[in-house]
Amino acid sequence: MIAVDGLVKDFGRTRAVAGVSFNVAAGEIMGLLGPNGSGKTTIMRILTGFFPPTEGSVAIDGLDVERHPLAIRERIGYLPENVVLYPDLTVVRFLRFCAEVKGVPAPVRRARLDEVIGACGLTEVAGKLIGKLSKGYRQRVGIAQALVHRPRVLILDEPTVGLDPRQIIEIRTLIKALAGSTTVLLSTHILPEVSMTCGRVIIIDYGRIIAEDTALGLTQRVRGSDETRVRVAGPRADVLAALAAVGGLDELREEPTGDGAVTVVVRSARGDALRCEIAALVIGRGWGLLEMRTLPMSLEDLFVRLVRDDRDAAA
Amino acid sequence: MKRTLALVRKELASYFAGPLVYVVIGAFLCATGLQFYTTLNSYVTIGFGLNILEHFWEEFFVNYIAFYLLIVVPLFTMRLLAEERRLGTIELLYTYPLRDREIMFAKFAACLIVFLLFIAGTLLYPAIVYAIQPFDPRPFVARYLGTLLFLGSCIACGLFISSLTESQVIASSCTFVVLLLFWILTWNEAAVSTSLVTVLSQTSTFDHFHTFATGVIDLKDCLYFLFFIGLFLFLTLRSMESRQWRGRR
Numbered sequence: 059m060i061a062v063d064g065l066v067k068d069f070g071r072t073r074a075v076a077g078v079s080f081n082v083a084a085g086e087i088m089g090l091l092g093p094n095g096s097g098k099t100t101i102m103r104i105l106t107g108f109f110p111p112t113e114g115s116v117a118i119d120g121l122d123v124e125r126h127p128l129a130i131r132e133r134i135g136y137l138p139e140n141v142v143l144y145p146d147l148t149v150v151r152f153l154r155f156c157a158e159v160k161g162v163p164a165p166v167r168r169a170r171l172d173e174v175i176g177a178c179g180l181t182e183v184a185g186k187l188i189g190k191l192s193k194g195y196r197q198r199v200g201i202a203q204a205l206v207h208r209p210r211v212l213i214l215d216e217p218t219v220g221l222d223p224r225q226i227i228e229i230r231t232l233i234k235a236l237a238g239s240t241t242v243l244l245s246t247h248i249l250p251e252v253s254m255t256c257g258r259v260i261i262i263d264y265g266r267i268i269a270e271d272t273a274l275g276l277t278q279r280v281r282g283s284d285e286t287r288v289r290v291a292g293p294r295a296d297v298l299a300a301l302a303a304v305g306g307l308d309e310l311r312e313e314p315t316g317d318g319a320v321t322v323v324v325r326s327a328r329g330d331a332l333r334c335e336i337a338a339l340v341i342g343r344g345w346g347l348l349e350m351r352t353l354p355m356s357l358e359d360l361f362v363r364l365v366r367d368d369r370d371a372a373a
Numbered sequence: 374m375k376r377t378l379a380l381v382r383k384e385l386a387s388y389f390a391g392p393l394v395y396v397v398i399g400a401f402l403c404a405t406g407l408q409f410y411t412t413l414n415s416y417v418t419i420g421f422g423l424n425i426l427e428h429f430w431e432e433f434f435v436n437y438i439a440f441y442l443l444i445v446v447p448l449f450t451m452r453l454l455a456e457e458r459r460l461g462t463i464e465l466l467y468t469y470p471l472r473d474r475e476i477m478f479a480k481f482a483a484c485l486i487v488f489l490l491f492i493a494g495t496l497l498y499p500a501i502v503y504a505i506q507p508f509d510p511r512p513f514v515a516r517y518l519g520t521l522l523f524l525g526s527c528i529a530c531g532l533f534i535s536s537l538t539e540s541q542v543i544a545s546s547c548t549f550v551v552l553l554l555f556w557i558l559t560w561n562e563a564a565v566s567t568s569l570v571t572v573l574s575q576t577s578t579f580d581h582f583h584t585f586a587t588g589v590i591d592l593k594d595c596l597y598f599l600f601f602i603g604l605f606l607f608l609t610l611r612s613m614e615s616r617q618w619r620g621r622r
Binding site for chain 1: 380390462464465469
């Protein structure tokens, strides 16, 4: 559905995108993961025809973006980053404008507006001015305007940024519900977001792809070592000494707590075997095992890991 | 076409959502109304035997209606593209199925429609005089055609300047300066050589509008204003397209 080939974008002397190629199949949800300034927004803007690439080509639904800009834009729903909308229009008025411009036929327009307003949870604010809405609602209006013409391709730039946890879950559910019928490309810099919504993930850094895999594959690839947090009720010095004596630890650090328990984060390549050993150790000594949890890997960790793997592979 | 109209309707909804239109139309009609009353009064009391109606309307259209429009237009054109860029909504427009020229024409048309309300308000003045003393209304076709063309020129110029910046203050003040410059280009004819005056008077909006104000439609003046509008719309389009090769939005 989306075919990106050898994409390069220069801004003056800065190379924002340096040779990116990928494909997204119809109905797939693809995540674009990278730190701020890595080129995600630039890639998305090229896909939407906002500006042309310096080199390379983009085809959506078999149509070249540069040669058929209008046909492409009819097929795309786009949520820009830091979505800002017309503050002096009401939600309904703005969405009606979007529907008209995007060519939703007049007879079904009313029904489509109701549908999208309902799906994005905007019913109670439909008559309000966009300028008076909270950030979460504005974000949902942004998603509603992208969905209003039932696009075949949805491009979402940081769709959950600035939302509270409950809203994030709602938006994720909404996006997941689109899988199969709509091709979705979404960007984020939050790792769990990708694993929860996306089938496949592309990781970009400095404008180039450093990894492309399924969310599961990525986690497995870096599973080499993971971090476990252990909270133990017991004498601090003894607990630390006992844990430090466990074999196969890459790193052990203590985290400050206020409740007298000892909290330690251990990093190791041993995985579940290590957790079994620690649990047995703590119980065996008669201490209380208050918590044992595998820590979700942060994007920073993943990056460090992937970039290091890259270098190792090159060397 | 449908899409352009949708954008025009959205623009109008934005205009009329805020108080600016109502306040400025009120102020404009107050100011021109006051000038209508005092100027007509002075012509009637100390007319020096001039053809009152002809000279009064000429002065009224040139000095007051056109000049006040020149002051007011930048307040409305400043937001056309500058506001969209500042808010970031221009990114939505550029990624909707709209051509650049459709966006531009919609902006231009919406602004022109708002100003038709201003002009419609001024129809009151000839109507009052006509009720007291009927006259030949045909010169007013020229006067209002001239006003419309002059207005279009001001809006096109303002639209172009609005496309260059994100700041509405810069957009409005620059537009005002440029419009004023075109208006007063020939006001101090004694300061420049005769050959330069000829060139300046061909360039000045004041000189071309003046013909219309006297009640005459001259093809040359029509073409001048149409060229003026066309030039600035062309420049606007180029400025909008610059995002294709510049890094910014």
